Amino acid sequence: MSEPTETQTRIDEAIAEDRLSDVARLLRELGTREIVHRIEHSPRRRAAVVFRLLPKARAVDVFEKLGTATKGELIRGLQDADVTALFAELPPDDRVTLLDEVPATVAQRLLSGLDESERGVTTIMLGYPSRSVGRRMSPEFTLAHPEWRVAAALESVLADVDRADTIYAVPVTDGERRLVGIVSLRELLANDGDTLIGDIMRPVISVTASEDAEDAARLCSQQGLLALPVVDRETRLVGILAADDASRILREAEAEDVARAGGSEPLRRPYLSTSILRIARSRVVWLLVLAVSALLTVQVLEVFEATLGDMVALALFIPLLTGTGGNTGSQAATTITRALAVGDVRTRDIAKVMLREVRVGILLGLLLGTLGFALASVVYDLSLGIVIGTTLLCICAMAATVGGSMPLIAKKIKVDPAVFSTPFITTFCDATGLLIYFSIAKAVLGI
Structure with a gap:
């Protein structure tokens, strides 16, 4: 499906030239999965044109297999009569998911187009919390009784x-x-x-x-x-x-989770068929949050400006130390988020996780700190080597503990653990790591 077929290329050309009768004829040569793929990966206008040219029975089948975001876009572009018929054909759980995608006025119109029994079932499901299984279950099932044969x-x-x-x-x-x-x-x-x-x-x-x-x-x-x-x-x-x-x-x-770990919101449609504005919107909120939180690092540097002035060499190691802390914290957060997802740990295990991660952090800190001590001592002097080695030990222990506990805390307060993921933990560890670094430097170097 990654490369367009000859028929799909001809469809694109026919749409561009407004030869709609040719588009309808060519669509009959494609299977349902190919049509779904074509609509999902097409701009909004082209997707709507393709869908409108499908026979009614096939349109219903294609519509049910589309992603929720694509359904929402088509709903907003189709006529009321077409929308009502398509919506009524959907299973109740798909209806509820779609209603979350469209504006409130459209949702109300869709509900009013259902018959009384279907509207009642859909309304009951809408009454459950937005991320609950009640919104995703199917109320259409077969059952039996113990006394039956x-x-x-x-x-x-x-x-x-x-x-x-x-x-x-x-x-x-x-x-x-x-x-x-x-x-x-x-x-x-x-x-x-x-x-x-x-x-x-x-x-x-x-x-x-x-x-x-x-x-x-x-x-x-x-x-x-x-x-x-x-x-x-x-x-x-x-x-x-x-x-x-x-x-x-x-x-x-x-x-x-993958999108939020990278500091953005997930795209609801394939990348190439998502508008530039929507892609930017999926990223800008996180960038603003991280930019504001990064001011903590700036404030820490300002507090220790005099210390840096007394020994400029300290500034050379800041990228190494902040990078190490952020990476250590991100590794721990990713590991625990995954363990939470598969049920290996529970929120009540936070003390065990913190104890385990602090030991992991100390072990990593000893290895990296020894290397940092040796390099800094050779290139500069013994006292700076002690500062770098000790700081790496402390930062690794702190970052691993924080990174491991954050997902559990997030889960406990009913926040998505992915929110407390790589970018947030990296920023936190940067600021805290600098505090540790300059505190150790002032104590060891006497500045």
Whole structure:
């Protein structure tokens, strides 16, 4: 998909020359995946032209497979009648995600175009917190009851095959819709039709609808579940998170973490089809935050201006020391953020993590400090070597401890750990490292 086909090139040429009948004819030569790729990687106007020329049935299929950001852009560019029909064809969880992408006035118009039952389901999902699994679950599922026979359960599965998000995992509920177990389609097919569901159902792992969607998706992935049931506070079944939806949530979360670790917000569309203004907006906020926080470093240098004046050689080592501290902190933060994501550590482990990271930092500091001491002593003198070696030891210990604890603190106060990532920790360690450096220099050199 990276290189355009001959047909796709001809489509681009026909659109540029406004030969719309030729575009419609050429689109019939492309598969659905190719059309989705073409729309996703096209500027807004060209994407809208391609979409409008699709037959109605195919347009619905293509629209469902598009990314949320692209759907939002198309919604704003299509006529009301087309929008209402497309929106109604989407699964409820996709509708809710799309409503977060469009302006409030458009969202209200989309909701009003649904029939009463579909509007009710969508509105209920909108009532859950924005990043909760309740906003990403599917309320369309098939279920069984413990007193049912296998034959009855299979009939229910067949009846729901077109409606349910997945039929491979069937939740089992009691008469009050409380979740009591789960049974797979394989188990239903492998047992006699007269077997009771209660005899073959297994204990079930579930999450409440208000839990974080990323945590729920990771649980689903780690446990290898076909579907993760979602319940309310009274353990009544309200939806399921299918394995493919869980994978999509994790991919989105990874893209967000990678972008924020680099000091920007994730792009919602492919890079080449994203406007220059949107790319700039994704970066400018972080640049402003980091520029303001970098003033701390300037203030520290101003405080120790006299110290630098007394011994200019100290200034030569500032890039080495600040770079080492920032890199050490970033390494620790990345390691712990990853450990948090896969469940290796919890927020309650912060004391253990800090103790572990301070020891790692001391070990790294001893290695780097010894090298710094030797080089500075040879090039300058013994006293400056002591300053550099001791500072590297202290900075590495401090940066590793701070970098390791920041993601856990962020998680504890319900902030995305990626926010406390590379750029922020680097800036913090720069300012703190300079304080340590000049304090040691004044003590050792007597200036």
